[in-house]
Amino acid sequence: MRSSIVLFGLAAVHGANAWGTLGHETVAYIAQNFVASSTASWAQNILGDTSDSYLANVATWADTFRYTTAGKWSAPFHFIDAEDNPPSSCSIDYDRDCGAGGCVVSAITNYTARVQSTKISSSEVATALKFIVHFVGDITQPLHDEAYEVGGNDVDVTFDGTSTNLHHIWDTNMPEELRGGYQLSDAKSWAADLTTMINTGSYKSQKAAWISGLDISNAKKTSLAWAADANAYVCSVVMPNGATTLESGDLYPTYYNNAIPTVELQIAKAGYRLAKWLDAIAAKSAKKRDVDLEDEDEDEVVATNGMSLLPLPRQLSDAQLRRAAIGYGCKH
Numbered sequence: 598m599r600s601s602i603v604l605f606g607l608a609a610v611h612g613a614n615a616w617g618t619l620g621h622e623t624v625a626y627i628a629q630n631f632v633a634s635s636t637a638s639w640a641q642n643i644l645g646d647t648s649d650s651y652l653a654n655v656a657t658w659a660d661t662f663r664y665t666t667a668g669k670w671s672a673p674f675h676f677i678d679a680e681d682n683p684p685s686s687c688s689i690d691y692d693r694d695c696g697a698g699g700c701v702v703s704a705i706t707n708y709t710a711r712v713q714s715t716k717i718s719s720s721e722v723a724t725a726l727k728f729i730v731h732f733v734g735d736i737t738q739p740l741h742d743e744a745y746e747v748g749g750n751d752v753d754v755t756f757d758g759t760s761t762n763l764h765h766i767w768d769t770n771m772p773e774e775l776r777g778g779y780q781l782s783d784a785k786s787w788a789a790d791l792t793t794m795i796n797t798g799s800y801k802s803q804k805a806a807w808i809s810g811l812d813i814s815n816a817k818k819t820s821l822a823w824a825a826d827a828n829a830y831v832c833s834v835v836m837p838n839g840a841t842t843l844e845s846g847d848l849y850p851t852y853y854n855n856a857i858p859t860v861e862l863q864i865a866k867a868g869y870r871l872a873k874w875l876d877a878i879a880a881k882s883a884k885k886r887d888v889d890l891e892d893e894d895e896d897e898v899v900a901t902n903g904m905s906l907l908p909l910p911r912q913l914s915d916a917q918l919r920r921a922a923i924g925y926g927c928k929h
């Protein structure tokens with residue numbers, strides 16, 4: 598909040614980041630806190646960064662890239678537009694909801710394959726890892742798993758005196774209200790607090806469920822389950838009484854107080870899942886090297902954009918037309 602006002606000139610870039618800079622960097626630091634040391638070395642080697650922020654430093658790269666001319670094709674990868682009916686019914690259906698340009702589920706599936714590939718260049722492997730670090734964060738933000746009003750971008754709200762939209766307060770305003778800033782140091786300290794909650798606090802008993810069924814050899818099924826998990830919060834927490842009631846009055850503090858535990862939970866979940874996801878990938882890569890396997894899983898390394906993973910083409914729905922009309926970006 599404060600930071601967005603002070604850094605007025607940067608507001609457009611800053612506001613464009615899904616989960617916001619703070620959220621994505623926090624997810625990355627949590628993952629760093631939980632990965633095996635061999636995974637850390639594997640990732641540092643791919644990224645060419647041995648600093649203690651090696652994942653945090655690339656956590657928002659995908660959001661910068663999507664707004665460049667060269668990276669426009671990747672914009673649909675940040676979400677999946679569930680055409681469900683909140684608040685009465687929430688659901689995710691890959692064939693119904695993954696758009697013709699791809700979605701966060703197809704992207705996680707594709708880049709999980711590519712980061713393990715020995716058939717693509719090292720810079721493409723690094724790109725795949727950067728996408729994974731970002732998209733495992735995006736998929737836990739409930740409004741990245743919802744088509745209603747373009748993921749809440751078209752639900753106008755007031756938050757702590759600022760006119761904005763529902764999507765943006767989940768990405769940015771509420772996390773920053775909680776932690777007071779969006780510098781790397783803010784992310785690091787939020788990650789430290791959430792790491793403690795995972796290790797010894799209220800998340801300790803839940804963390805096993807967060808990674809239940811995690812399987813890098815079935816990335817589509819795993820990430821679809823993550824999308825469904827986040828999408829359910831659209832009905833229960835994001836708009837339990839529908840969106841119209843959110844468009845009048847100030848959502849701070851009553852709505853905020855009700856929603857912020859879910860924001861924290863989802864950030865913690867994303868970081869913990871990312872750690873386990875990368876651990877599984879790094880372990881498999883090490884095993885492959887040890888036994889010198891001839892790319893047995895690589896019969897089909899899909900193209901950079903992963904289009905072969907998508908559902909069969911069908912007529913565009915109204916929700917898909919609206920998403921296309923705003924250029925697959927976020928309003929802010």
Ligand SMILES: [Zn+2]
Binds near residue numbers: 660675
């Ligand atoms: Zn994003």
